[in-house]
Amino acid sequence: MSAAFNKGLMHPAAKPLVFTTALLPFAWLFYGALTDNLGANPAEHLIRATGDWTLRFLCIVLAVTPLRVISGTPALARFRRMLGLFTYFYVVIHLLSYSWFDMGFDVPEIIKDIIKRPFILVGFSAFLLLTPLAATSFNAAIKKMGARRWQMLHKLVYLIAGLGLLHFFWMRSGKNDFAEVAVYAAILAVLLGWRLRQYLKKKRLQPTSFGREKLSK
């Protein structure tokens, strides 16, 4: 079954299909904004919905590698970059919605607001950290940086996930309402926990080579 799945993922239509699907939330929100169908407070709806979708795409992109390894479908790796870029796409829309619809692009006001509200500062930091990852999402960048350094840079995504979650937690803490935050926290904990386990396993398998290398220096 896994082989068939893998084959399906290699189909030339698979990438355009995933691309279109990932664009659907945006299309839906855009249509809602044009037709005035986003409820009583469309600005708030847009800001929250784009934030939600950023977190969701972050979870999806972080699920790619565990799924690939566990299910033995190497073809999943083809979608990681695109999904990562969609995470960035939604966070950009999120930040734009806030700056435009909430703050009217009033830069001094935005700066004041970011300082006043630590949860926005945390979210903004996550956005800043995500920017170099998005900017190095093409083959030439990997070549130029070298795979090792590129990978190190992209490990930042774990920190970004933590900041994103904190941003959401802090935002919801005003209402003491953590049910949804807990869902994202659980998903991220599983996805990052799996990586930690893999890392520890690998370390246990070859503990000496690393140590010897250190000694010889």
Add this chain to the structure above:
Amino acid sequence: MLIKTHRSGFTDPVSSDITPQGIYQQRRDLIRLMAGGAAGTALAGWAGREALAQGVAKPGKLAALPGAKSGVPGAMTMEKVTDYKDVTTYNNFYEFGTDKSDPAKNAHTLVTRPWTVAVEGLVKQPKTYAIEDLIRLSAQEERIYRLRCVEGWSMVIPWVGYSLAEFIKKVEPLGNAKYVEFITLVDPKTMPFVGSRVLDWPYVEALRMDEAMHPLTLLTFGMYGEVLPNQLGAPVRLVVPWKYGFKSGKSIVKIRFTDKEPRTAWNKAAPNEYGFYSNVNPGVDHPRWSQATERRIGEDGLFAKKRKTLMFNGYEAQVGQLYAGMDLKKNY
């Protein structure tokens, strides 16, 4: 056949299928303006279309509760009344969920008859009122108030009720009564979220006696000429237009007169964020956000700048003297 006739199966569209000229013209203007890079003004106008379509007509959803136009100074703002749909689908009523669309979905379970309101504490005659008697206690008035939520949005709502002062005069509080406490319903059977630990239930609010006696403080039974919808606090709630919305308790079951300042629900939950007074004040920010501006629901479109919040929500002329000499930064 290229040209279809009735005989070859062509049927005229029904009139409801045809987009009115005004609307498609606006769509075209919108597209044109967007192409010109002026999307902001276009969408603001788009939202304004809603404004032209509405009046303060009865929505025809619930039992009628007419009120005579109020003569109380400041009670009839001339501002555009918010759309009934927006007022009834965008609510904070945490007993029915913390999302603002939750109360409209969940509050249908609220049982509003029979309903009683108990009067307790420092009064000559502690008594329990049936809701029917409470409604008849004084003449119903229509009052169009601004409502400013502590979260930074506002509405304009035509409430129906009478001054709480009328009621207080009837129950005759004792001389040492300094505060009025409003205790609202907590019923786990009909309120799905009172099991959550978001707030310390029941939701309790309170006013100083002079605030409670102010003619603008409204004991409210209806809105838009009809009885209150459940999600707005049926069958009886308070409306204190110069304070943030959360000061106006919904679905009240008990009114208690005390000599000590009561601990109120949000004050208990976050004392540094929500003070006892919670008067609308653009000069005193919430610790986590600015209170200088607000978004008028249904009116300030996506691209419109938020409007300036007014001191005491614009009721300074009427209520300012209640706080003369008080430091409102300390007594937030």
